[in-house]
Amino acid sequence: MRAVLIARGDSGVPHPLLHDVAEAAPGPREVLVRVLAAGMNRADLSLKTGHFRAMTGSGPAGVAGLEMAGEVVGCGTDVQGFGLGDRVMAMCSGAHAERVCVDERLLMRVPAGVDVLQAAAWPAALMTAHDALVTNGRLARGDHVLVQAASSVVGIAAVQLARLLGAEQVIGTSTSADKWERLRALGATLAAHGGPTLEAAVREATHGHGVDVVVDHLGAPALAENMASAAVGARIVSVGRMGGTAGAIDLDLLSLKRLSLVGVTFRTRTVDDVAALIARMLADLAPLLQGGRFSMPIDKVFALEDVAQAHAWMKSRQQFGKVILQP
Known part of the structure; x- marks a missing residue:
């Protein structure tokens, strides 16, 4: 063969x-x-x-x-x-x-x-996205969700599943403005760039609450903005490390917000x-x-x-x- x-x-x-x-x-x-x-x-x-x-x-x-x-x-x-x-x-x-x-x-x-x-x-997209959102992210109806690198295949799956499973806000990041409309058509309530402006966009979209679940494909470059954008008690799930594997963690913020940082792999x-x-x-x-x-x-x-x-x-x-x- x-x-x-x-x-x-x-x-x-x-x-x-x-x-x-x-x-x-x-x-x-x-x-x-x-x-x-x-x-x-x-x-x-x-x-x-x-x-x-x-x-x-x-x-x-x-x-x-x-x-x-x-x-x-x-x-x-x-x-x-x-x-x-x-x-x-x-x-x-x-x-x-x-x-x-x-x-x-x-x-x-x-x-x-x-x-x-x-x-x-x-198979790979559904299994990865569901495991991140539901099993490790403990997604509940009405939660606010952030998907970093949402135009990736797993990101596309996570955006759709989050909305179908009852998320209130699904915020997806992409470096390509051309892909934002496609993300919105799949269920993203807000599509935006990541980086320094993301926290403000998240706060506005969630009326100051922050996101309850983060599905992150970027790794090190997004760690600080994930934590800054997170609500108290949020779950940050590290699915991919496309941007790097080693980053500094603000342990005081981690404790102050009582965050869960979870790594997953097959x-x-x-x-x-x-x-x-x-x-x-x-x-x-x-x-x-x-x-x-x-x-x-x-x-x-x-x-x-x-x-x-x-x-x-x-x-x-x-x-x-x-x-x-x-x-």
Whole structure:
């Protein structure tokens, strides 16, 4: 089968390259999925594989990709929840290939009426956004929410979910004014630049209250403004560190406002951890997903053999929504 591997040329610089690799049989609790579409994520730009070791199936080693949607074409001896022909989606390692082996505990059924491009765009964004907003951010109806880097894929998901789950104000930041209208169309009540002016904008939008939940993708550069914009008792959830990993913390402000600063990642989660996360997410979101109330903008679709162009497009930071690969 064809799969994207990370190769190193004579220069030693890593780059994605399509190869023919052997197709593995699924293990006892694994399902073999024919990939119909695969999502691209910023983690793919690190040009590493095996990001989530616990979510790596028994397929060939070193295959890129972190999420996909497709059709079940084989089942291990102990699989009970899925059968041939089922439409499924998952966050899993090795997704940028024609087929992938996935532990059945990581699989989700694609809701009726949802096309394969949408399904491939959902797993990582929905799982990350729900875990940040609800599990760690303890989002309550009527809360005010700030999403830093809201035009990222996880940011787009967080903006929509916050509104659908009852947030009063959803403030999204982006460095691109061109993307503000698109964020507002998806549910942001205010779209703005981050930086020194953000606290004043938040205070005005929330009538002096501040934000109760922050979903932050920027890291170090946004830490001070997140804390300044936060309400008493707010929860700041560090989802990404795109702008840097080390920043100073005003411990007096942290204590004065009784803030919770929570870090999240999938890299240290077990399969059972992820299965529990999926169950919590579907318990909250299944009616929204089945009812068509959530959608992810599809930015561009590339053929699997054009994976290098897909990487280049993502590196340009022009996208709004999901970049998809199709075998």
